[in-house]
Amino acid sequence: MTSDIPSTRAGEYVLGTLAGAECEAFRAALATDPQLQAEVREWERRLAPLSGAVSPESPSPAVWSAIEGKLAAREAAPAEVRVPATDTAAATVVRLRRSVRFWRGIAATAGALAAVLILLIAGSVLWPKLDVGQYPGGREYLAVVNRGGDLPALIVRVDTREGIVTVHALGAEAPPGRSLELWYIAAGKTPKSLGLVGSSATPILVPAVLRPDGVEGAAFAVTAEPKGGSPTGSPTGPILYSGKLVEVQR
Amino acid sequence: MLIEREDLSVLMAAVAEGDRLAFKHLYDRTSARLLGIIRRIVRDRALAEEVLQEVYLRIWERAATYRTEVGSALTWMISIARHRAIDVLRQHKEIVLAPMDDGEDWLERVAGPGDGEADLEDRDQLRRCLERLEEPQRSCILLAYCDGYSRDELATRYDTPVNTIKTWLHRSLAVLRTCLEAP
Numbered sequence: 084m085t086s087d088i089p090s091t092r093a094g095e096y097v098l099g100t101l102a103g104a105e106c107e108a109f110r111a112a113l114a115t116d117p118q119l120q121a122e123v124r125e126w127e128r129r130l131a132p133l134s135g136a137v138s139p140e141s142p143s144p145a146v147w148s149a150i151e152g153k154l155a156a157r158e159a160a161p162a163e164v165r166v167p168a169t170d171t172a173a174a175t176v177v178r179l180r181r182s183v184r185f186w187r188g189i190a191a192t193a194g195a196l197a198a199v200l201i202l203l204i205a206g207s208v209l210w211p212k213l214d215v216g217q218y219p220g221g222r223e224y225l226a227v228v229n230r231g232g233d234l235p236a237l238i239v240r241v242d243t244r245e246g247i248v249t250v251h252a253l254g255a256e257a258p259p260g261r262s263l264e265l266w267y268i269a270a271g272k273t274p275k276s277l278g279l280v281g282s283s284a285t286p287i288l289v290p291a292v293l294r295p296d297g298v299e300g301a302a303f304a305v306t307a308e309p310k311g312g313s314p315t316g317s318p319t320g321p322i323l324y325s326g327k328l329v330e331v332q333r
Numbered sequence: 334m335l336i337e338r339e340d341l342s343v344l345m346a347a348v349a350e351g352d353r354l355a356f357k358h359l360y361d362r363t364s365a366r367l368l369g370i371i372r373r374i375v376r377d378r379a380l381a382e383e384v385l386q387e388v389y390l391r392i393w394e395r396a397a398t399y400r401t402e403v404g405s406a407l408t409w410m411i412s413i414a415r416h417r418a419i420d421v422l423r424q425h426k427e428i429v430l431a432p433m434d435d436g437e438d439w440l441e442r443v444a445g446p447g448d449g450e451a452d453l454e455d456r457d458q459l460r461r462c463l464e465r466l467e468e469p470q471r472s473c474i475l476l477a478y479c480d481g482y483s484r485d486e487l488a489t490r491y492d493t494p495v496n497t498i499k500t501w502l503h504r505s506l507a508v509l510r511t512c513l514e515a516p
Contacts, residue, residue, distance in 0.1 A: 094506035097412070098477040099419040100484050124403050129513050131408045132456040133478050134415070137373050139365035146382050147360060150389050154353070 093122035462512035
C-alpha cells in the first residue's frame with residue numbers, strides 16, 4: 084500500500100488533505116526529519132504550477148497598512164513580556180493574580196490546543212531516534228509544546244511504565260536573564276513544576292510526578308521564570324510555549 | 334505580471350536582513366498572486382485579506398530561513414500562504430465549498446500562456462502528467478490543491494467512501510511523481 088511511503092504522506096500534506104490529527108503528527112515529524120522536509124519541498128515545487136492557474140486579486144490598501152502597523156508595534160515592544168523585578172508584597176500579589184489568569188486562560192483554550200497539537204500516529208514515525216519497542220506494555224504519551232503555529236519548541240514524552248518524562252528541547256529559547264521552567268497541568272489541577280528546560284537537544288530525564296490516570300488530557304506549558312526557576316513553586320512568568328499530551332497509538 | 338526568479342530571491346535576501354523597503358517591493362510584486370490563491374481556498378474576501386496579512390508577517394519573520402537552493406522564493410511563499418489558508422478553512426466549518434469549473438478547464442489554464450510566470454517551472458510537464466490521471470481522480474487533486482477540499486469534502490462531492498478518496502489521492506500522487514521524475 085502506498086500510504087506508508089513518506090513521499091505520499093508528504094504529497095498529501097502539500098495537497099492539504101491530511102486530516103487534523105494526522106496533519107499535526109506529520110508536522111511534528113517534519114520538524115525533525117530532513118528527509119521528510121526534502122519530500123515536502125519536492126511536492127511544493129512539483130505542484131506549484133497549479134497555483135499559476137488561479138487568478139490574481141489585488142488586495143485593498145488596508146492590508147499593507149495593517150502589516151506596516153504590526154511591524155511598527157513589534158519594533159516598539161521587541162522583548163518578551165516583562166515580569167516585574169520588584170519583590171514587594173504588592174508586586175507578588177499582582178504576579179500571582181496574573182499567573183492565575185494565565186492558567187485559567189490555558190484551561191479555556193485546552194480544546195483549541197488539543198485540536199492543534201494532537202498526535203495520533205505510530206510512535207516509530209514520530210520518534211525516529213528512540214526505539215519505542217523497548218517499552219512493551221507501557222503506555223506512552225507525547226506532547227508537542229510550541230508557541231502558536233510555530234515549529235515545536237519541545238517534545239515531551241511520558242512513559243507511564245518506566246515512570247519517566249523525557250524532554251527534547253528543539254527550539255525553545257529563554258529570554259535573557261531568565262530560565263525556562265516546564266509545568267505539568269493535569270485536567271483541572273494546579274500546575275506542577277517538572278524542572279528547568281536546558282537549551283541542548285539532548286533528553287532531560289526528570290522524576291515522574293505523573294499518576295497514570297492523571298495523564299489523559301494533561302497539558303504542558305513552559306514559562307519564563309527568574310534565573311534558577313520560580314521562587315514560589317507556582318508559575319509566575321508568562322507562558323511562552325504550551326501543548327497537550329496525547330497517547331501514542333501503536 | 335512578470336515575476337522573475339532572480340529578483341524575488343534578491344528581495345527575499347534583503348527582507349531577511351530586515352529591509353522594509355525590499356519587503357514592500359516583495360509585497361507589491363507577489364500579494365495579488367497570494368491573495369488569489371488564498372481567496373480561492375477561504376472564499377470570503379475579508380477573511381482572505383486577514384490571512385494575507387498574517388502570511389506576510391510570517392514571510393517577514395521567516396525570510397532568514399529561506400534558502401535559494403531549496404526552491405524558488407515564490408514557491409516558498411505560496412506554500413506558506415496555502416498552508417495558512419487551509420488551516421483557516423478547516424477552522425471555519427461554515428465556509429461553503431462552491432462547485433468549481435471542471436478539471437478540463439483547469440488543465441488548460443495550467444498550461445495556458447498565462448502571465449509570463451517565470452518562477453513556477455514545469456507547467457507543461459505537470460499538465461502532461463495530470464492528463465495521465467483519469468476523472469474524477471484528477472479533479473480531486475485540483476480541488477484539494479487549489480480549493481482546499483479535504484478528504485471528507487471530496488467524499489461528499491463524489492459520493493464515495495473517504496477511504497476510496499484516500500486511495501485515489503495516493504495513486505494519483507504516485508502517478509504524478511513517477512511522471513514528473515521521468516527524464
